[in-house]
Amino acid sequence: MTIEQIIILLLIGYIIFTIDTKQENFPVPTILVIIGICLVFVPFFDSIQITxxxxxxxxxxxxxxxxxxxxxxxxxxKNAGLILTLATIGIIITVFLLGTLTWLIAPIGFASALVVAAILTPTDPISVVSIIKKATGNDQIADTVEGESMLNDGTSIVLFTTLFSVANQEKSFSLISFLGEFLLVSLGGVVVGLVCGYLVSKIVHYSHHRQYQIMLSIILAYGSFLIAEAFHVSGVLATVASGMMISFEYGRAIKEEHFRESLDGFWKIVEISLLAILFLVIGIEITEYIAINFWLYALVIFIFMIIVRMFIVFVITKVVHQLPWQHQFLISWAGLKGSMSVFLILTLYAKNASGIDSEWMVAVSFTVVLLSLTVQSLSMAPISRKLLK
Known part of the structure; x- marks a missing residue:
């Protein structure tokens, strides 16, 4: 991307975010994706690609x-049990059930169907969290969905990597080996993040200028990620753990309030800027891979995905944390797909695997993500108001 293209994308993002000032009219990321699809027909954006x-x-x-x-x-x-269960056991069972249903109707092998399921399992609630809070006034639903999303990103990468190797005949599947690798990668990432976050929370006091403290937070966000990846553990979970650790450390003393204010101001700007560019580019990128002859498969798999998600949420909430059925339904419906699924799809495409039908898998997965982003997020507000009025 050129600097001119980035500025134009930011301008488009600014306009859309400004229109929805109260964050309750429509899911901004979804609208950005739709605009991105329209930008494909503008020659100025022809050269934009994302890897x-x-x-x-x-x-x-x-x-x-x-x-x-x-x-x-x-x-x-307060919601740790439910969030952790959904992000670990829940996502593993979801992959198996969705993969099995996909295999029954798709022209691909069982292992490849599991890979598709792993791609379509991580949730991305950025589009709907603010809408849930505004429409329902219920923070528990939004917190559960957001907390699950932060943690299941790491789980989904481990699942995808393992299942892809099996599907591409690089190695055989072993449950014990998988669980061992899963625990090592996940817990290792968390440990790296906690250590980095704790060290930065102490080091920051040597920087008396807020600008330098913010600079240190950038180093923490990307540094914890890179250190974890260097040790072959989850960089995603390391970044999440480091963010939570530094938040915990600065929540213990009032004297840290000035640091939190500066940090909040900076990272909120970074967040909306990155979101604007990312979802516009996803919209531009997604049109290249969507094939009309695979839409029926995508629609059926999308329905399977919703059904499996609801089944998992209803069972886990019954066992771990009792919730009203309206809350269960909204947590299920809010589990739409986004940036992590797109990353996994592009990873699959880049690997150009010979042992699997990657063209079918990429096209169908992208289409399901598009359906999820539009159908689920655009209907979130009216459904929320209807169920919790």
């Missing part, structure tokens, strides 16, 4: 860090 590395190493660390930093620690403690 899996750009999403993973530039966009995700910052977006995950700001979400984790701003996530209320008290709400995490």
């Amino acid at each position: 899996e590395n750009i999403i993973y190493h530039i966009f995700l660390p910052a977006l995950l860090f700001v979400s984790a930093y701003q996530f209320p620690i008290k709400d995490l403690k």
